[in-house]
Amino acid sequence: MYDLDTRQRALDLLRQGVTNRVVAQQLDVPRGTVGWWRHEDRKRRGEPFERTHDCPRCAPRPFDRRAYAYLLGLYLGDGHIVSKTKQHHLSIYCGDAWPGLVDEAEEAMRKVMATPSTGRRQKTGCVEVKSYTRHWTCLFPQHGPGRKHERPIVLEPWQQEIVDTYPWELIRGLIHSDGCRVTNWTTQFVGGQSKRYAYPRYFFTNKSEDILKICSDTLTAVGVEWKITRKFGDPFNISVAKRASVALMDTHIGPKY
The missing domain is CATH 1.10.10 (Arc Repressor Mutant, subunit A)
Known part of the structure; x- marks a missing residue:
């Protein structure tokens, strides 16, 4: 033709x-x-085939480190990597209630590596955002067999350097994945009458003690006061409830959307 x-x-x-x-x-x-x-x-x-990629770890190049810090938070929270012989992709799971989060997750993937194709898969109550390349394992060396809370999760020095530069982006990713902003309420008797008080707070929930420590260390670094709550004796939640700390979180994060 x-x-x-x-x-x-x-x-x-x-x-x-x-x-x-x-x-x-x-x-x-x-x-x-x-x-x-x-x-x-x-x-x-007789030229060997090499799939095109723009992995910044394999072919050192400048890349969007701010977007990577956010994507790292999403991955540590509700992400995983499938790396098999004929199937390689990064998946981030986003609740249906927050379409803006779905868009941000896909945008962050493209900012970090533009070459891999991306896609979305609707599941019950959530959207799976995918990016297809084996090189996501280069950028997330925490990948491994089994669940994250069943294996050590430690940041590499180059990852920690990015987190130190963009701590709020990591925190945003963590809160957007496994966290939330809620409004609690309580009652107190004032002058013999019961009055109801409402106050906002942030939670980050994860079974991995290593990931909880990454979150708490980063919160401390930006001046946010937090405390750990436990479930059956094990660390389970990071709670931010102090008024000044919540206000600081609102400035940089805010509710999901």
């Missing part, structure tokens, strides 16, 4: 590093056809 001149022009562009998508647009050729031409050209020249 296409003459040799068109095919050769496509191969010249591909050999210069132009992506399949751009070549297809420039020459008005289906993307699948361009991909086949590239495959045949590589095979003929």
